[in-house]
Amino acid sequence: MPEQNRRLVAILAADAVGFSRLMAVDEAATLGRLKNVRTAIMDPAIARFGGRLVGSAGDSVLVEFASALSAVECAVHIQEQLATSNAALPTEARMDFRIGVNLGDVIAEDGTIYGDGVNVAARIEKLAEPGSVCISRGVCEQIRGKLPFALTDLGERHAHNIPQPIHIYRVDATPTRAAQTSGVAGSLPLPDKPSIAVLPFQNMSGDKEQDFFGDGISEDIITALSKLRWLFVIARNSTFAYRDKSPDVRQVARELGVHYVLEGSIRRAGERIRVSAQLIDAASGAHIWAERYDRAASDIFAVQDEITESVVGSLEPQLYAAENLRLQKRPPESLDAWGCVMRATPYIGTWTARENEAGVKWLNRALEIDPEYGRATSLLAWFCAARAHLGLADPSLELEKALQLGQRAMDQDYDDAWAHLAVGYVHMVARRPDPAREALNEAIDRNPNFAFAHMVLGSSHGYAGRGDEGMRHVALAMRLSPRDSIQAANLSTMGTCHFAAGHIAEAVEFQHRAVRLRPNFGTAWRSLAAMAGLSGNLALAASALAEAKRIQPDLSLDWTERYHPISDEKLRALYIQGLRHAGLT
Numbered sequence: 156m157p158e159q160n161r162r163l164v165a166i167l168a169a170d171a172v173g174f175s176r177l178m179a180v181d182e183a184a185t186l187g188r189l190k191n192v193r194t195a196i197m198d199p200a201i202a203r204f205g206g207r208l209v210g211s212a213g214d215s216v217l218v219e220f221a222s223a224l225s226a227v228e229c230a231v232h233i234q235e236q237l238a239t240s241n242a243a244l245p246t247e248a249r250m251d252f253r254i255g256v257n258l259g260d261v262i263a264e265d266g267t268i269y270g271d272g273v274n275v276a277a278r279i280e281k282l283a284e285p286g287s288v289c290i291s292r293g294v295c296e297q298i299r300g301k302l303p304f305a306l307t308d309l310g311e312r313h314a315h316n317i318p319q320p321i322h323i324y325r326v327d328a329t330p331t332r333a334a335q336t337s338g339v340a341g342s343l344p345l346p347d348k349p350s351i352a353v354l355p356f357q358n359m360s361g362d363k364e365q366d367f368f369g370d371g372i373s374e375d376i377i378t379a380l381s382k383l384r385w386l387f388v389i390a391r392n393s394t395f396a397y398r399d400k401s402p403d404v405r406q407v408a409r410e411l412g413v414h415y416v417l418e419g420s421i422r423r424a425g426e427r428i429r430v431s432a433q434l435i436d437a438a439s440g441a442h443i444w445a446e447r448y449d450r451a452a453s454d455i456f457a458v459q460d461e462i463t464e465s466v467v468g469s470l471e472p473q474l475y476a477a478e479n480l481r482l483q484k485r486p487p488e489s490l491d492a493w494g495c496v497m498r499a500t501p502y503i504g505t506w507t508a509r510e511n512e513a514g515v516k517w518l519n520r521a522l523e524i525d526p527e528y529g530r531a532t533s534l535l536a537w538f539c540a541a542r543a544h545l546g547l548a549d550p551s552l553e554l555e556k557a558l559q560l561g562q563r564a565m566d567q568d569y570d571d572a573w574a575h576l577a578v579g580y581v582h583m584v585a586r587r588p589d590p591a592r593e594a595l596n597e598a599i600d601r602n603p604n605f606a607f608a609h610m611v612l613g614s615s616h617g618y619a620g621r622g623d624e625g626m627r628h629v630a631l632a633m634r635l636s637p638r639d640s641i642q643a644a645n646l647s648t649m650g651t652c653h654f655a656a657g658h659i660a661e662a663v664e665f666q667h668r669a670v671r672l673r674p675n676f677g678t679a680w681r682s683l684a685a686m687a688g689l690s691g692n693l694a695l696a697a698s699a700l701a702e703a704k705r706i707q708p709d710l711s712l713d714w715t716e717r718y719h720p721i722s723d724e725k726l727r728a729l730y731i732q733g734l735r736h737a738g739l740t
Contacts, residue, residue: 160263164219165226165256165294166276167206169197169233171214172251172285188250189214196236203438204229209267217276219268223258223297225440228405230254230288231304231326238286255280258293278314279323292322301403343412343637350387350413353377355398356430359422369421370395371497372430375456376417378572381604389413390606390636392504408437411637415443426451495521496531503537504607504641507675508547508706514538529568536560536577543718544584545677546707550718557581572602580611586722588619606636614648620723622656643673647682654686655726662686663695670702677706681734688736689729696737712739 171177177185193216201208201218204225210217220226234254241249257279259272275291283289290298295306305327311320353376356369374391381388389411397407404416419432433445450457495517502514515538521531539557543550561578568574579594595612599605609632616625629649633642650665666683670676680703687696704710712731721727 161260162263163258163260164221164268164272165223165258165297166261166268166273167216167218167220167226167230167254167256168273168276168280169216169218169230169252169254170280172253174214174250177250184248185250188248192237192240192250192252196240197233200229200233200236204232205441217267217273219261222440223256223294224301224403224405226256227288227290227294227298227302227304227326230256234286234288251285253280253283253285254288255283255290256288256294257291258297275314275317275321278317279321282309282312282314282321282323283325288326289323290326292324295324302406343410343634345412345414346387349415350389351380351415351417352389352394352407352411352413353380353391354402354404354407354416354418355395356418356432357399357420359420360424367494367497368423368428369419370398370500371493372419372421374497374500378602381602386604387413388604388635390604392606392641393636404435405437405440412634414438426453492521492525492528492531495524496528496534499531499534503534504644505673506541506545506644506678508545511538511541511545511547527567529564529571530573532560532567533564533571533574533577536564537573537580540577540581540584544720546710546714546718550584554581554585558585570601572598572605572608574598575601576605576608576611579608579615583611583615583618584720586618586720588615588722591615592619604635606632607641609635610641610645610648613652614720617648617652617655618721618723618726620655620726622652622654622658625652625655643669643676643679646672647676647679650679650686651682654682654730655723659686659690663690663692666699667695670699674702675706677703680706681710682730684737684739685730685733688733693736696733700734700737700739710739715739 171189174185174189177188197216198208200206204220205222206218206220206225206229208216209219218226218229220229234252237250237252241251255276255278257272257276259270259275261268261270261272279289279291289309290306298304299306307325307327309323309325311322313320353373355373358366358369360368373394377388377391377394380386393411394407404418407416408414414437416435416437417432418435419430421431422429428448428450430448430450431446434443435441436443499514499517499521502510505511515535518531518535518538521528522535525531536557536559539553539560542548543553543557558578558581561574561581564571564574564577575594575598579591579598582588582591582594592612592615595608595615598608599612602608609628613625613628613632616622616628626649629645629652633645646665647669650662650669653659653665654662663683663686666679666686669679670683673679680699684696684699684703687693687699690696712734715731715734716727719727719730721730
């Protein structure tokens with residue numbers, strides 16, 4: 156037999172349980188049911204997970220896959236769909252299947268496959284219980300830890316005409332404990348438009364100090380892709396939760412609810428860099444596009460643009476051509492300035508004094524290198540407004556400085572969503588709700604997938620007494636970035652919106668969740684004290700107030716009246732009443 160006809164594949168064997176009995180009862184109905192199972196459940200699943208049907212005899216099917224992961228995912232998907240379909244039928248009309256999956260060397264000829272690997276798959280299928288999936292040890296070794304399914308060791312089993320016993324495992328579709336505690340409850344539904352998650356590019360240089368370089372590439376690609384209105388892009392903070400974890404891309408896609416995943420790596424040696432990137436269709440595991448770039452370090456921005464344009468072109472060629480999209484960025488003059496901004500970025504959503512100070516240090520350094528760097532200016536405006544929000548300095552002086560910086564950032568790069576976000580945040584903290592909403596909507600108009608901007612806009616609505624509208628934006632922020640590192644801010648903002656809507660118990664719960672997630676979150680402790688005070692839980696209110704004063708020692712009713720961002724006067728009076736109940740003077 157020609158050598159090219161032999162290959163290693165994953166083999167899925169499936170067979171209907173009690174088919175002869177069903178045929179004896181009602182041939183027409185049984186054949187109709189089998190045909191429906193094939194056309195409505197099995198064939199779409201095989202296509203979705205990249206399988207190839209190589210055999211179909213009566214009530215059985217034989218499918219080959221290039222990947223054991225794809226074969227097992229397909230098998231579990233089929234059984235789940237069958238269980239749903241059977242639930243609507245009377246017991247006597249239900250059609251259950253057994254499925255076995257093996258990894259083996261096969262011979263391909265005349266459109267089908269032969270060999271011991273096929274025979275073992277068929278025997279494993281016979282050993283499976285109705286409605287279950289069983290796999291061989293070889294398959295188990297390939298998928299263990301890569302799929303969110305529990306594996307039950309069933310030990311070695313003897314099978315007809317197989318000389319050696321087969322060690323088999325049962326695949327349980329219930330997510331493993333690791334999957335259940337990963338931060339996302341099950342799979343998220345796919346949006347109604349193309350969706351993508353950009354994982355942080357791995358640093359292959361062996362120098363941890365160069366991590367920021369890969370982070371920056373990922374960040375800029377996310378920003379560029381987010382400008383496309385037809386594309387649903389997961390925010391950076393959620394994708395960066397997978398940093399240094401080498402996750403299976405299909406599990407990432409399930410957890411974040413996207414169709415495509417972009418991953419890559421970067422290696423820097425002196426003044427040369429090598430960037431590799433690949434775009435993966437998570438449903439099938441197929442690589443849609445891959446490229447490698449060898450460049451001088453000074454060409455890093457051109458590399459980012461090339462990767463972004465290649466991804467866009469691979470995702471939706473027709474839309475890309477129809478809209479004549481040309482993603483353009485205005486990178487800073489100096490790579491060092493850009494690196495400083497990358498180092499400051501993780502501190503944006505922390506709202507603590509120490510991290511605020513660290514962010515300001517990096518941004519001042521960036522602006523010393525490149526005074527016209529708009530992104531650095533806008534982020535510095537953000538940090539100044541945050542200092543006023545946290546009560547770290549004179550709010551009047553900080554907000555005046557922040558507004559000047561924000562307006563300068565818009566002069567430097569009006570199309571940068573961050574500049575509008577910073578100005579909107581300044582106006583929000585200064586109790587100017589109308590210009591705040593205008594600026595924040597401008598930010599979202601430039602980047603519809605800007606989860607952080609949706610959260611801040613939700614906060615602005617909440618402070619202005621429009622709780623229901625605020626909750627809508629916070630919910631969208633959490634969907635765009637379901638694993639965000641600033642989840643505590645989302646929770647606290649949701650609590651503020653519930654407070655504005657008159658839902659005091661829910662407000663207390665969300666603020667409590669926020670401080671449990673981030674114990675040094677001063678604004679959340681402050682709000683928890685007020686809302687617990689209004690709820691009558693004075694013990695919780697007093698303990699929350701103690702934490703708020705630990706972080707902001709000069710907190711007082713007078714400071715709250717003069718500087719707290721709540722712009723609605725009645726709502727602010729209620730907030731102050733809650734703090735008074737908590738013991739604040």
